């Protein structure tokens with residue numbers, strides 16, 4: 196049997212002290228050890244973005260990173276952004292613009308979208324930015340590029356874009 200490792204980190208503002216198999220991903224830590232099932236497992240291979248969470252201010256595919264690598268980090272999941280009674284502005288915009296159908300990709304889309312607007316506010320360039328010399332950073336092309344790691348099998352992309360554009364414009 197593999198020896199367990201002790202990991203302390205903050206999840207949605209709460210300090211957590213866990214004993215984990217070192218092979219445990221952040222995704223499995225959230226879902227299996229902390230019962231935070233809002234973060235979804237789509238592919239478990241870094242291809243779909245359903246597992247996206249925000250770690251120390253940056254979005255991350257939680258299926259691709261081990262919990263033991265994040266000792267002392269702060270993790271925010273969709274549960275930490277808002278609650279059904281107090282929705283985060285991005286969650287409210289997804290509801291308003293019908294930014295989901297089955298909803299499976301939605302927690303990842305929302306975490307990604309929140310982090311994307313932060314990236315833009317901080318002036319962090321994307322791959323598209325290099326080709327967009329005069330285009331505004333919040334253009335549809337720019338947002339599509341930045342959100343391209345989040346796949347939606349229902350094809351709700353147009354409405355997702357509307358939701359992010361509204362929150363970005365109001366930010």
Ligand code: FES
Nearest residue numbers: 237238239244258
């Ligand atoms: Fe992590 Fe698909 S489950 S990218």
Ligand code: FES
Nearest residue numbers: 296298347348349
């Ligand atoms: Fe169904 Fe995106 S809403 S996968």
